Amino acid sequence: MSFETTKSTGKFVVMKDEVFISGNMNQKKKVVIVAMTGRMLIDFAGPSDVFTTTNIFLKEYGLNGEYDVQIVTPTVDKMVTSGAGMKILCDVSAMDIKSSIDTLIICNYEFQESPSDLFQPFYTWLAKRTEKNTRRIASVCAGTFALAKAGLINNRKVTTHWNLNEKLKHNYPQLNVDTNFFFTKDGYIYTSGGVSSGVDMALAMVEEDFGKELALKVARELVVYLYRPGYQSQFGSLLPSYNNSGLSQKLGNWVLEHLHETLDVRRIADHLNISPRNFTRVFHKQTGMPPAKFVEKVRVEQARKFLEDTDNSLENIAELCGLGGLSSMRRTFLRLLMTTPSDYRRTFRTSLKDAGLGKLHLLNG
Structure with a gap:
């Protein structure tokens, strides 16, 4: 194994078995994944698995700078209930986190909010997350609605699940919505489409942080594409639902x-x-x-x-x-x-x- 370091940037390259990895040598990257709804576990489990699998390879090569992944809830009860009825108890809620965050991912959105504004404390917390305290802010599927509600993506190019295209445009006309893509990046804001698109987006983040070769190893380990061919438009119907009398x-x-x-x-x-x-x-x-x-x-x-x-x-x-x-x-x-x-x-x-x-x-x- 050989090392090549650059003092001015704090970057290094490790060469082992023809794998070239670049990254920050000194500290863990704090990744906070907010499970807005447990209806589909892949919403938050998919991105989490990408980052934790990356950690396996970083340890294999004896590298620092891995991800510190934490799944949290948007409510103080710290409980997520899946669509299959499984209850997941998280250690903390999003509002418990006061420190800076490297990557914040909001997974899905609660369209049926309770009359007592159960999620208002979360949106207050989310609205205070900016480039000053969070390097990347992202969403999976309908999580784009949460970012919009918190006022974080005004006038930005975003995507969401193809079936929510018109709803997002109608509710937030100030957004530049394009649901053809599996994920988009506009500045420090990342948004992804349907639930599995969160995996595509997380792999892209790994590539940003540690290079293509490591991201490709993670994709192969998970048996997914590093760059999935096609667009979301292939999955949705070209014809929206119309009134039965039309x-x-x-x-x-x-x-x-x-x-x-x-x-x-x-x-x-x-x-x-x-x-x-x-x-x-x-x-x-x-x-x-x-x-x-x-x-x-x-x-x-x-x-x-x-x-x-x-x-x-x-x-x-x-x-x-x-x-x-x-x-x-x-x-x-x-x-x-x-x-x-x-x-x-x-x-x-x-x-x-x-x-x-x-x-x-x-x-x-």
């Missing part, structure tokens, strides 16, 4: 039955016995999008189902869904889902079938 609901099944045909405004309006101009006006008012955009998204949603559940060729799927051929379908997927049809199929096709268990599953089903 035109989109009335059109749904009919459009699906005629996807392989030309579906322009006049054709759809004739089906509904409405003038094209009136149909376009009412439809846009109800859905927030023009009819042509709606039809395109229905085509892509149906193509996704074929890619997930069938062995149909890409050419056949493009024809069945009226996407104008393979090249046209590829361009549409890249524009709306930021991935290609073939990459989408590899990622989302029926899991048991790809694992070689499809036949067994059918026999036992």
Whole structure:
């Protein structure tokens, strides 16, 4: 093993088995993970496992500067109850922490707050966390709402779970919300998307602190990607839920039955016995999008189902869904889902079938 040190920066590089690690030699990095809700344990367990696994490798190489990880609650009772009913008792609440913090991560958000403002002391504490006393402030999934409520992310670029996109934009219009990404960084603020995105974000933090090679070793140990391919947009529906009485609901099944045909405004309006101009006006008012955009998204949603559940060729799927051929379908997927049809199929096709268990599953089903 050999060491290379730089006195001016306090950084060092250790070379062992072709692993290059850089980091602060002197002190532990205090990581505080606030478990806002126990509905999904991976919200806070995922990032915690990334940092504690990093510590294993740091000790293996005889390095200092590891993470001091502490899971805390936003309430004085110090109790987290999981969605499965398991109760987790933490040593401290967030409000007990008065010292500086290296990395603060808020995991999820309590949308159903109690009338007694059970969480108000936590938000008062959180609002006082700034760059002066906290090097990094982050959120997992709906935790972005907690950061917004505390006034920490005004006018910043943030993300959250894809299904909460419109809700976050509506509640906090001053934010720059983009839920395509698994995680984002704006200054010292980090936000991540759906629950597993907290792992992506934590790995990125490890890479910032100790370099790519160590972060990659941690990712391999956890059997996850260091850089997960794709975007959140691949996971969510392109079509938001609409009122059952709306035109989109009335059109749904009919459009699906005629996807392989030309579906322009006049054709759809004739089906509904409405003038094209009136149909376009009412439809846009109800859905927030023009009819042509709606039809395109229905085509892509149906193509996704074929890619997930069938062995149909890409050419056949493009024809069945009226996407104008393979090249046209590829361009549409890249524009709306930021991935290609073939990459989408590899990622989302029926899991048991790809694992070689499809036949067994059918026999036992």
